[in-house]
Amino acid sequence: MVPKLWNETIEEHRRAVREAVLETTAALVAEQGLRGVTMSRIAEESGIGRATLYKYFPDVETIMVAWHERQIAGHLAELSELRDRPGTPGERLEAVLERYALIQQQRHGHAGELSALMHSGDHVTHAEQHLRHFVRELLTEGVQTGEVRDDVSPEELAGYCLHALAGAASLPSRAAVRRLVAVTLAGLRPQG
C-alpha cells in the first residue's frame, strides 16, 4: 500500500501543476488577448512539458473554463463571507452587491474579455447559477423584512441586479461603482 503521505504529496503536486497552468493562461490572456494563447505557449510559459499539460487539460478552452470557474468560486466565497456578517438582509444585500460590482470593475481588460466570452457562450457554469441563486436568496430575505419590493419575483430581481452591476466593468472609479450600486438598490426598494 502506498503510504498516505505519498498520496498527499502527489495530490499536492497535481494541484500545484493545475494552479500553475491556470495562472499562466490567465496571465497570457491578460498580456496578449484570447487569440495569442495556445497549448504550446502555455506549456512553455508554465515550464511544464507539453505531454504533461495534455494529461491535465485537453485544450485551451477547457483551461479557460476551469480558470473562470475558479475565479467565480473565489468571488462566491468572498461574497458568502459578507452575506454571513451581522445586519438586516437589506444591509447585507448592499454589502454583497457593492462587492460584486467592484469585482466586475476589476475584471476590466483582457481578463474581462475572457469572462465575457465565457458568459456569452453556450457554457454557463454551475458557479454562475450558484451566484444567481445566492443573490436571489438574499433578495427573498429582503422581501420578508420589507426592504425589497414584493411585486417582482426575487428570481427576476436577481437577474436585474447582476445585469445592472455588470456595467461596473466600464466605470472609472470606486465612487462611480458605489453610485451604480445605489441606483440599482433604488430599483429594488418597495414602491410607494
Place this chain on the structure above:
Amino acid sequence: MVPKLWNETIEEHRRAVREAVLETTAALVAEQGLRGVTMSRIAEESGIGRATLYKYFPDVETIMVAWHERQIAGHLAELSELRDRPGTPGERLEAVLERYALIQQQRHGHAGELSALMHSGDHVTHAEQHLRHFVRELLTEGVQTGEVRDDVSPEELAGYCLHALAGAASLPSRAAVRRLVAVTLAGLRPQG
C-alpha cells in the same frame, strides 16, 4: 457620360447584393452559430460568386460588423420615433426603454450570440455610442423636469439603463420584460 438611370441601377444592384450577404450571414449564424459560418458558405447560400463576395467584404468578421451596425441603426430609428412622440420626458423615456428592452429580448439565440461577441470585442461601433448618447439626452431632459434623479450623472444613468435592460435577453415573456423596465425606471427616479 453614363446615363443617370444606369448609375442608379448599379447603386441599387450593389445595395441588393450587400443586403443579400448580410441577410444570408445572419441566417447562417442563427442556424449554425458563429463557428459554422465561412466566406464560401455565405457565397454559396446567397448565390453570389466567391470572387464577387470578396469585392464587397474582405472577411466574415467585416460582414458581421456591418450586419450588427445595420441592426443597431434600424433599432435607433425605431427608438427615435418613440422619443419624438408627444409626452413628458419621463413618459418618452419609459416608451424608449421598454422598446429597447423588447429588442434585447428578440436578440435571444444565435443572433444574440453574434451581438454579444460584437459587444464584448474591442469593436465598439459608432452606432452603439449613438444609442448611449441618445438615452443620455432623454435622461438629461428627465432631470430638467424632475422625473429623473439628479444625484448621478445622466451619462452614468445611461450605462445603468443599458446594462440592466440587457437582462431582457433571457426573459421568457413580454410581461417579464415590462417588469424589468419598471424596476429599472424605479432606480432612475429622484430619491426621497
